[in-house]
Amino acid sequence: NAGVTQTPKFRILKIGQSMTLQCTQDMNHNYMYWYRQDPGMGLKLIYYSVGAGITDKGEVPNGYNVSRSTTEDFPLRLELAAPSQTSVYFCASSPRAGQPQHFGDGTRLSIL
Amino acid sequence: QQQVKQSPQSLIVQKGGISIINCAYENTAFDYFPWYQQFPGKGPALLIAIRPDVSEKKEGRFTISFNKSAKQFSLHIMDSQPGDSATYFCAASPVTGNQFYFGTGTSLTVIP
Numbered sequence: 001n002a003g004v005t006q007t008p009k010f011r012i013l014k015i016g017q018s019m020t021l022q023c024t025q026d027m028n029h030n031y032m033y034w035y036r037q038d039p040g041m042g043l044k045l046i047y048y049s050v051g052a053g054i055t056d057k058g059e060v061p062n063g064y065n066v067s068r069s070t071t072e073d074f075p076l077r078l079e080l081a082a083p084s085q086t087s088v089y090f091c092a093s094s095p096r097a098g099q100p101q102h103f104g105d106g107t108r109l110s111i112l
Numbered sequence: 113q114q115q116v117k118q119s120p121q122s123l124i125v126q127k128g129g130i131s132i133i134n135c136a137y138e139n140t141a142f143d144y145f146p147w148y149q150q151f152p153g154k155g156p157a158l159l160i161a162i163r164p165d166v167s168e169k170k171e172g173r174f175t176i177s178f179n180k181s182a183k184q185f186s187l188h189i190m191d192s193q194p195g196d197s198a199t200y201f202c203a204a205s206p207v208t209g210n211q212f213y214f215g216t217g218t219s220l221t222v223i224p
Binding site: 004031033035040041042043044045048050056058090092097098099100101102103104105106 | 118121143144146148153154155156157158161201205207209210211212214215216217
């Protein structure tokens with residue numbers, strides 16, 4: 001019963017490096033989301049997708065890119081890592097709008 | 113601009129006591145109000161949710177109270193236990209939108 005799986009769990013990057021955070025779900029959910037969580041700030045939506053081939057910006061999309069080629073996968077790309085992107089990143093999925101979101105356990109990313 | 117305002121930021125309750133966390137919103141288009149529970153190192157998990165057609169929803173020791181006219185909703189944890197110690201997030205989603213808006217979180221500590 002995997003649900004939403006995120007890899008890696010931890011990563012340290014140098015400024016200017018790039019990386020992809022992986023997210024996959026096995027619940028056949030159409031909707032997928034990427035959030036970042038910073039202390040005292042709650043969860044901020046970076047990007048979301050309502051189905052394969054469809055993505056849209058959330059509240060804080062700058063510095064990130066996404067793609068959705070399959071229902072299961074929704075990777076998040078950081079092209080030029082900056083210290084401001086140090087955060088915990090959560091991927092979530094839901095069957096449709098207005099339905100509960102299921103979260104992965106997060107990727108803890110530090111950029112030095 | 114914080115779409116959902118949550119208070120308090122932290123809460124300490126004695127075992128057996130009642131924990132109360134409050135949230136307020138402005139957007140009258142919101143029609144789904146979930147609460148999430150997050151333990152350290154884990155992603156948020158849905159605890160209980162309510163829609164504005166009811167004023168209260170109870171699941172075990174957890175109750176959501178909803179005041180549509182005041183645009184406020186709250187989580188009550190009855191007979192609080194040390195195992196309830198976690199961070200709690202309220203959230204809101206509009207009926208026609210695809211995004212969830214989260215509060216900034218409340219760190220609950222239940223002392224034995």
